[in-house]
Amino acid sequence: MTHYLLTVHGPAETDEYGNYGSKEEMEEAFAATGAFNDKLRADGYWVFAGGLQPASTATVVDGQGETPVMTDGPYLETKEVIGGFWVIDAPDLDVALELAAEGSMACRGKVEVRPFDGLA
Amino acid sequence: MQGGTAAVERVFREEYGRLIASLVRRFGDIDIAEEAAGEAFLAAVEKWPESGTPPNPGGWLTTTAGNRAIDRIRREKQRDARHQAALMYRDDTPDEHTGPVEDDRLRLLFTCCHPALAPEARIALTLRLLGGLTVAQIAHAFLVPETTMAQRITRAKKKIAAAKVPYRVPEAADLPERLGGVLAVLFLVFNEGYLATGDGDPVRAELTGEATRLTRVLRQLLPEEAEVAGLLGLLLLTEARREARVRNGQLVPLGEQDRAGWDRGLIAEGHELVRECLAINRPGRYQILAAINAVHTDAPTASDTDWSQVVALYDQLTRLDPSPIVALNRAVAVAELDGPTVALTLVDRLPLTGYHAWHVARADMLRRLGRTAEAKESYDAAIAATQNSAERAYLSMKRGELV
Numbered sequence: 001m002t003h004y005l006l007t008v009h010g011p012a013e014t015d016e017y018g019n020y021g022s023k024e025e026m027e028e029a030f031a032a033t034g035a036f037n038d039k040l041r042a043d044g045y046w047v048f049a050g051g052l053q054p055a056s057t058a059t060v061v062d063g064q065g066e067t068p069v070m071t072d073g074p075y076l077e078t079k080e081v082i083g084g085f086w087v088i089d090a091p092d093l094d095v096a097l098e099l100a101a102e103g104s105m106a107c108r109g110k111v112e113v114r115p116f117d118g119l120a
Numbered sequence: 121m122q123g124g125t126a127a128v129e130r131v132f133r134e135e136y137g138r139l140i141a142s143l144v145r146r147f148g149d150i151d152i153a154e155e156a157a158g159e160a161f162l163a164a165v166e167k168w169p170e171s172g173t174p175p176n177p178g179g180w181l182t183t184t185a186g187n188r189a190i191d192r193i194r195r196e197k198q199r200d201a202r203h204q205a206a207l208m209y210r211d212d213t214p215d216e217h218t219g220p221v222e223d224d225r226l227r228l229l230f231t232c233c234h235p236a237l238a239p240e241a242r243i244a245l246t247l248r249l250l251g252g253l254t255v256a257q258i259a260h261a262f263l264v265p266e267t268t269m270a271q272r273i274t275r276a277k278k279k280i281a282a283a284k285v286p287y288r289v290p291e292a293a294d295l296p297e298r299l300g301g302v303l304a305v306l307f308l309v310f311n312e313g314y315l316a317t318g319d320g321d322p323v324r325a326e327l328t329g330e331a332t333r334l335t336r337v338l339r340q341l342l343p344e345e346a347e348v349a350g351l352l353g354l355l356l357l358t359e360a361r362r363e364a365r366v367r368n369g370q371l372v373p374l375g376e377q378d379r380a381g382w383d384r385g386l387i388a389e390g391h392e393l394v395r396e397c398l399a400i401n402r403p404g405r406y407q408i409l410a411a412i413n414a415v416h417t418d419a420p421t422a423s424d425t426d427w428s429q430v431v432a433l434y435d436q437l438t439r440l441d442p443s444p445i446v447a448l449n450r451a452v453a454v455a456e457l458d459g460p461t462v463a464l465t466l467v468d469r470l471p472l473t474g475y476h477a478w479h480v481a482r483a484d485m486l487r488r489l490g491r492t493a494e495a496k497e498s499y500d501a502a503i504a505a506t507q508n509s510a511e512r513a514y515l516s517m518k519r520g521e522l523v
Binding site: 114 | 234282284286288290294
C-alpha cells in the first residue's frame, strides 16, 4: 500500500458560497464530500482529510536564521490555491486516480494526486 | 568473435520485450529488470560464442537474468532496508488481480501506455522496454537530443515506481477507455519497424511483427472493439507488402512493387477484417486507414487502383482528424486522380517543411510536372530529412535520374 496526497485546487478568491455558486450548491458539495469521506473510511482508504481556511490566513515562517522571520500570506501568491486535501492509503495509482476522480466530482474541484515518499 | 556477438545481439533483441516483461512481473521493478537483462546479455556474449547458442536462448536469458536480479536484491537487502520494503510490493501471485489478459508483454504495454504518463513518454517506454530499441534510436526517431530522451524515459520510470503505476491489464470496465492510447502506441511501434530509423536494417520485421502480434492478442480479447479490428486490418494489409517493399537495399514505392510478392494470406485476412468493420459501422481512424489499404491491395495492378475511393476515404478521415499529415496523404491520392498540378497546390500550403514525406511528395509532383530544378531541390531536402537507409537510396536514385 502507498500513501497518496490528494490536494484540491481552486481559486484563491472566494465569495460567500466558497465559489460553489449558491447556498444550495455549496450544501450539495459538502454533502457529497461527506458521503465520499464516509466511503473512504468504510473501504479502508482513509488516513486523514480536511478543508483549509483561505490562503490569506496563512503565515510563512523562515526559521533558518537566528530569529524566525514571519511573513503574512501564502508561500506563493497564486490565483489558484490548495483548498483542502485527503491523505489516502491505496494499493496502486489506478485506485488512487479512481478515488481522486470521485473526490473531484464530490467537492467540485481539480484534484492533484501525489505519492508520499514514505511516512514518518 | 564478431560474428558470435552479432548472433547474440540478434537473439537478445528478439527476446528483449518478453525478457523484460517477465522480469518486471517477477521483481516488480523496471530498473532491476533492465539491469538484469543487460547482465544476461553480457554473460551470453561471453559464453555463447564458445559453448554454442543454447537450444532455448530465450529461456537461458530469462534464467540468467532472473539469477542476476536475485543476486542484486540480496545485496541490496543487506544494506538498504528501505529498498527492501519497496521490493516487497512485487507480483508474487501473477495469476491474481491481473484482469483478463495473461500475457506479460500486454501487462507491460498497459503500464507503458498508462494515461498518467505523458504521451511522448508512453511511446518511448514501449519502444525501449517492449521493442528493445536503444535510447539513441528512440531519440533519433523523435528528433530530440539523446539526453532529452534519456531524461524523459528515466522520469517516466521513476514515476511508475514512486506513484506505483500498476503492472496490470485494466479491468474489463476500464479497458475500452485505456485502449486508445495502447492502439496509438502499437501503430507507432509498427511504423518504426516499417520505416526504421538509423543506419541498420531499413525494415525491422521484429518490430512490425511484435506490433502485429500484440494487436492480434488485443483483437482476441476485445472482438467487439471495431478500432482494434481496424488497426489489425491496417497492420496486416501493410505487413503483407513488406517483402516487396525493399529491393537491393532500396525502397520500392507502392505503385512499382511486384504484387506477386505480396502475402495473399495476410491480405485475405485484412480484407475480412475491413468487411467486418464496415458491417459494425462505427468508423474510426484505424478502420478508415485499413479500408484505404484494402483498396490498394484489391487492385491487381497499380493502374487498377480505385483512386476516387481512396480520396473519398481520406475525406472521411479528414472529418475525424483534420491534421496536415492526413491532408498530405490525401493530396498524394489527389495527384493520381486529378493530376500533380492540383495536388501540388494542396501540398504547398501544408506546414510540414520539417517532415520528410512532405518533401518526398513535392519532389515527385515537381518531377512529374517537368519542373526539374525545383524537383532536384526537393529531392535533396527529402534525402536530408529522411532517416531510413532504403528510402534515402530510392530518393538518391530518383534524384540521379533527373537531368
